[in-house]
Amino acid sequence: MxxxxxxxxxxxxxxxxxxxxxxxxxxxxxxHPTATLICFEINDNFYKTLIKIEHSQLIVIKASAENLNEELRKIGVSEVNHIISSLPLTIIPEKITDMILIQSYQLLKQNGTYTQYQYSLFYHKKLKVF
Ligand SMILES: C[S@@+](CC[C@H](N)C(=O)[O-])C[C@H]1O[C@@H](n2cnc3c(N)ncnc32)[C@H](O)[C@@H]1O
Structure with a gap:
């Protein structure tokens, strides 16, 4: 993956x-030792589990991925190298999914990648369009 x-x-x-x-x-x-991993999780229980990892290179944000730009701007981040998503795209409303994918692709640096893993091929065609 x-x-x-x-x-x-x-x-x-x-x-x-x-x-x-x-x-x-x-x-x-x-x-990399100087890199940062920023996680977006909306579920309160998962958020609490994630913050217990307490890793100096990890930032956990309890917010929906649809607010990606706004939340990253708050912490001074305007572009990222890679986005790894296991969001359940098949059950998120299409309008919200589009917001997430558009913001994601705009945030990516040159040669950046968006990786989606999921247990369904339903969204494979759409991901190829973006
Ligand atoms: C299929 S689980 C994957 C969990 C984990 N990455 C794994 O592979 O085991 C999807 C996760 O996305 C989170 N999620 C769903 N919608 C979200 C959203 N709009 N923004 C952020 N996280 C969301 C859920 O709370 C859940 O933790």
Missing amino acids: LQNIHFASADIIVELGPGNGAITKFILRKL
């Missing part, structure tokens, strides 16, 4: 929908 991510050159990586942090912990192990 993370094979397209060049960890050595990435300053800022965003994870959307980290859940209980299974992939988050893996990303933190691969992260």
